[in-house]
Amino acid sequence: MTRAEQRPAPQDFDRVLSSMCTEPHPAAREAAVEFLADNPGDPATYPTVAELEREAVAALGDVVGLEDPHGYVGSGGTEANVQAVRAARDLADGDVNVVAPESAHFSFRKAADVLDVELRLAATDDDHRADVDAVADRVDGDTALVVGVAGTTEYGRVDPVPALADVAADAGARLHVDAAWGGFVLPFTDHDWSFADADVDTMTIDPHKMGQAPVPAGGFLARDPETLDALAVDTPYLESDAQPTLGGTRSGAGVAGARAALEALWPDGYRDQYERSQANAEFLAAELRDRGYDVVDPVLPLVAADVPDRELEAVREDGWRVSTTAGGDLRVVCMPHVTREMLASFLEALSEAGSV
Numbered sequence: 001m002t003r004a005e006q007r008p009a010p011q012d013f014d015r016v017l018s019s020m021c022t023e024p025h026p027a028a029r030e031a032a033v034e035f036l037a038d039n040p041g042d043p044a045t046y047p048t049v050a051e052l053e054r055e056a057v058a059a060l061g062d063v064v065g066l067e068d069p070h071g072y073v074g075s076g077g078t079e080a081n082v083q084a085v086r087a088a089r090d091l092a093d094g095d096v097n098v099v100a101p102e103s104a105h106f107s108f109r110k111a112a113d114v115l116d117v118e119l120r121l122a123a124t125d126d127d128h129r130a131d132v133d134a135v136a137d138r139v140d141g142d143t144a145l146v147v148g149v150a151g152t153t154e155y156g157r158v159d160p161v162p163a164l165a166d167v168a169a170d171a172g173a174r175l176h177v178d179a180a181w182g183g184f185v186l187p188f189t190d191h192d193w194s195f196a197d198a199d200v201d202t203m204t205i206d207p208h209k210m211g212q213a214p215v216p217a218g219g220f221l222a223r224d225p226e227t228l229d230a231l232a233v234d235t236p237y238l239e240s241d242a243q244p245t246l247g248g249t250r251s252g253a254g255v256a257g258a259r260a261a262l263e264a265l266w267p268d269g270y271r272d273q274y275e276r277s278q279a280n281a282e283f284l285a286a287e288l289r290d291r292g293y294d295v296v297d298p299v300l301p302l303v304a305a306d307v308p309d310r311e312l313e314a315v316r317e318d319g320w321r322v323s324t325t326a327g328g329d330l331r332v333v334c335m336p337h338v339t340r341e342m343l344a345s346f347l348e349a350l351s352e353a354g355s356v
């Protein structure tokens with residue numbers, strides 16, 4: 001065997017239905033490889049990638065309806081959520097708490113843990129969205145941050161962001177919107193989720209999910225420069241003076257890849273992709289319903305359905321990568337690599353699993 005044949009191949013996406021990662025856009029892949037060794041964590045030494053990052057942040061501002069965005073391209077949604085909690089904690093006094101819906105991503109548990117703040121989870125409504133009254137009940141004078149999710153990880157739900165903004169404002173707390181997954185599809189829907197729709201202070205939006213950038217590329221955005229100032233620490237040994245990021249050295253691949261994906265796809269390419277993905281989700285939901293499963297309507301391109309474990313085990317043995325929610329529902333994320341043909345072939349595999 002030659003050396004090339006022995007080298008392990010990366011995961012094929014043709015049976016991956018559970019992941020929020022996808023094939024990067026070709027231009028993004030190319031840019032990522034070019035900027036692998038440039039460190040945007042030290043912008044004075046690496047000015048070209050620093051400029052690409054400013055362009056990427058400006059483009060993300062266009063996506064989220066924020067004219068003068070402050071932020072950076074980090075390692076992902078987890079880092080951005082940690083940073084949102086950290087900024088809120090540092091801009092408030094004393095022991096603070098964070099109030100989030102139960103549907104919030106598990107990264108908020110990590111944030112609460114490393115930052116030593118209390119995380120209060122509020123019940124969701126019958127449609128898996130944040131229940132505004134339940135959130136208001138958990139908020140008190142020590143609440144530094146209220147979290148809304150725009151595109152939940154398990155059911156693709158969009159929280160009532162303007163109402164949560166009012167709850168936060170009444171309590172003197174900040175509002176963070178986690179649009180890690182949903183941020184690149186929501187601009188093409190009627191949902192109120194963005195900086196333009198409500199008094200949002202910070203947002204998470206991941207180019208490395210629906211944005212079709214290579215991993216790692218996460219977005220952290222803030223309305224005010226004070227948020228980044230609160231996060232910045234002095235960096236004596238670098239050419240640059242201060243660093244607001246959580247990571248130190250970062251790969252230029254994420255920054256350059258995110259910028260290239262945004263340049264290639266915003267807005268028309270993302271709109272086309274949203275329409276394809278949403279149509280696929282609706283197709284899958286209808287087919288599953290026809291087969292007698294309980295299906296949660298796909299508000300965004302994510303389908304959840306009550307499929308018996310036995311059938312899931314059988315399709316997994318067939319090579320399908322599927323996952324379930326905490327409640328045990330199958331969840332299929334209609335990412336850009338998920339085609340109608342893939343879904344048809346998955347449905348066939350499911351039918352076979354159901355008949356044995």
Ligand SMILES: *Cc1c(COP(=O)(O)O)cnc(C)c1O
Pocket residue numbers: 020075076077078079081105107149151152153178179180181206218
């Ligand atoms: C995926 C996801 C995250 C975590 O993002 P990573 O990039 O995996 O760190 C956070 N919030 C939501 C809503 C997500 O879907």
